[in-house]
Amino acid sequence: MTEAAIKRAKKQKLNKILLIISAVILAIAIILWIVQYNITNSRAIPQLVEYYEPGEYVEIGENFYVDAAEKLDGYSIRVNGAKLYDYEQFLIDNGCEEYLNFQKENNQDYYKYIVVLDISMKNVENYEGSVMALKFALYNGSLNMPVDFTIWDDIDEHFEGYPYLRLVPNSEADMLIPFSPMPLNANTAGDEIERRLLEEDFYFCISEFPVRKMIKVEIDTSAIK
Numbered sequence: 001m002t003e004a005a006i007k008r009a010k011k012q013k014l015n016k017i018l019l020i021i022s023a024v025i026l027a028i029a030i031i032l033w034i035v036q037y038n039i040t041n042s043r044a045i046p047q048l049v050e051y052y053e054p055g056e057y058v059e060i061g062e063n064f065y066v067d068a069a070e071k072l073d074g075y076s077i078r079v080n081g082a083k084l085y086d087y088e089q090f091l092i093d094n095g096c097e098e099y100l101n102f103q104k105e106n107n108q109d110y111y112k113y114i115v116v117l118d119i120s121m122k123n124v125e126n127y128e129g130s131v132m133a134l135k136f137a138l139y140n141g142s143l144n145m146p147v148d149f150t151i152w153d154d155i156d157e158h159f160e161g162y163p164y165l166r167l168v169p170n171s172e173a174d175m176l177i178p179f180s181p182m183p184l185n186a187n188t189a190g191d192e193i194e195r196r197l198l199e200e201d202f203y204f205c206i207s208e209f210p211v212r213k214m215i216k217v218e219i220d221t222s223a224i225k
Contacts, residue, residue: 048211054079063207065135074126080118111181123167134163138202148180
């Protein structure tokens with residue numbers, strides 16, 4: 001065997017060794033990833049969901065929307081009812097023509113209906129917490145209807161546009177909150193959204209973690225002609 005052939009043989013042998021080592025390292029990495037994945041999932045806190053009927057106060061307790069520092073223990077919410085209205089007519093009847101005209105002039109899409117939720121909120125001995133209204137939403141499956149803060153600000157003289165609601169300790173307040181499907185977020189065809197609003201119930205989410213509390217909302221459609 002020539003010297004060149006010997007060198008080639010040594011190089012091929014070295015390449016095989018490196019390939020085997022690489023395969024072993026890759027296999028070990030995959031095994032470690034699988035082990036870590038299983039450990040992480042075993043430690044995950046499962047999302048707990050509780051459902052409540054309308055007409056009863058539901059305590060938020062130690063639950064929260066985004067941050068445990070919200071400290072909502074002592075706050076509770078009751079759903080009194082909900083009504084479905086024609087979007088344009090509701091804005092006209094409630095002095096929101098300027099907002100409606102702005103949407104039309106700027107070709108902003110909006111759906112045919114709006115839901116107005118009637119709730120009561122109570123605070124018992126909570127001197128520092130506040131409820132994050134920014135996260136208020138009505139749910140029906142994957143459909144998420146957020147608060148329309150512009151309309152809320154127009155129809156409620158007590159709402160100042162600040163997304164945190166704080167009540168004086170040992171007090172109670174009633175609120176009418178408008179919810180509108182948002183074209184960019186709904187991910188559902190307009191006809192399907194309208195059908196759900198006319199035919200199905202929704203849920204009002206009052207906390208996300210560690211327990212997601214959902215209050216059933218039965219929508220009154222009698223105002224739709």
